[in-house]
Amino acid sequence: MIFLSTVLILCCTWYFLKFLAHFSRKIHDEVRKLSVYTHFLSKWLQSAPATFTYTAIFCAFTLVQRTAPQHLINILTNHSSTSIARVSDKPISTFFDSAFWVADNGAGLLIYVVLFWTVIAWAERKYGSPRMIVITLSGHILASLTTIFLELWAINSGRAPSSLAMATDVGVSYILVAGCAAAILIMRKRMFYIGLIILGLFILLPLFVEHSIWDMGHLFAAFFGFISARLLLKLSPVRTVSSPYELHLKCRSELSNK
Structure with a gap:
């Protein structure tokens, strides 16, 4: 909530400064300097x-999670969960709905947001x-399906209670992990080895500490x-694109030519 509020305040402040720049030369000069970064x-x-x-969509969903009554959020997340019961009933809508909820409220x-704006965007x-x-x-769909098969095996083998079929499993994390794996x-x-180590720690540490079926889902997603x-x-190689630094220089050049 604090993060979303900060982003909103920064956006409003920026446009307010742009408005004031029409009346103040000093503010105009400062806005011009900052325009390189906004550009x-x-x-x-x-x-x-x-x-x-x-990112904008799941942030909006998170805003709902943080502001709506908890019982309503429980209903919504249960309805959107990729649980055995929900996927068996409405697989397509369940996979779609569950992709926009960040787990644990x-x-x-x-x-x-930082990882999506940097690693996934790149x-x-x-x-x-x-x-x-x-x-x-x-990553999202196949990891969810694999996790469901693991849950079914656990239930049928007596290693988990039948109530596991109704367990809530929502989150953006599978999409994030799959995207990070592709980026690495x-x-x-x-950077490949550094990224591999970081992703490995992110996946394996919770898996060995908490021993959760859903932590296995992150491994499947990767x-x-x-x-x-x-x-x-x-099918085709990656595209050749400018680095963030090169893009920054290009923006500076474009503004200086105006």
């Missing part, structure tokens, strides 16, 4: 439309929006994200 941000947003549109929203620029959508949806795949050697990205790269 860069605008270009960055436009270069990864799927990522930023999706939006816990860790800032981390999600990956979308390299893969292109269509391929990135396929990769992340593959195309990183240069040094696997399917990696495989789908690998297959798509066989």
Whole structure:
């Protein structure tokens, strides 16, 4: 909630300063200096439309989670959960709905947003929006299905109670993990290993500490994200795009020529 409020305040402040710049030369000069960064941000947003549109949607859902009564949120998340019962009843709508809810009432929203705005946005620029959508949806759907099969096995073998079929499992995390796996795949050697270690720690530490079935889902999401990205790269290589620094220099050049 604090993060979303901060973003809103910054946006309003910026446009208010642009309005005041019409009446003050000093403010006009400051706005012109800052315009390099806002222009860069605008270009960055436009270069990864799927990522930023999706981020805006799940942030809006999180705002609902943080402000609505808890019993209403429980109903909504249960309805959108990729539980055995829900997927068996309405698989398509369930997979769609569950993709927009951040687990645990939006816990860790800032981390999600930072990773989507940087790692996933960079990956979308390299893969292109269509391929990135396929990769992340593959991670979300296939990891959810694999987790469901694991739940069914646990129930049928007596290792878990039958109530597990109604357990709530929603979240943006599968999409995030699948996208990160795809991003790591195309990183240069040094960054590849660093990214692999970070992703591995993110997935394996909770798995060994909490021993949760849903933590296995993150492992599945990374696997399917990696495989789908690998297959798509066989069809065509990644696109050549400017680095963030090069994009920043381009924005500075464009503004200086105005």
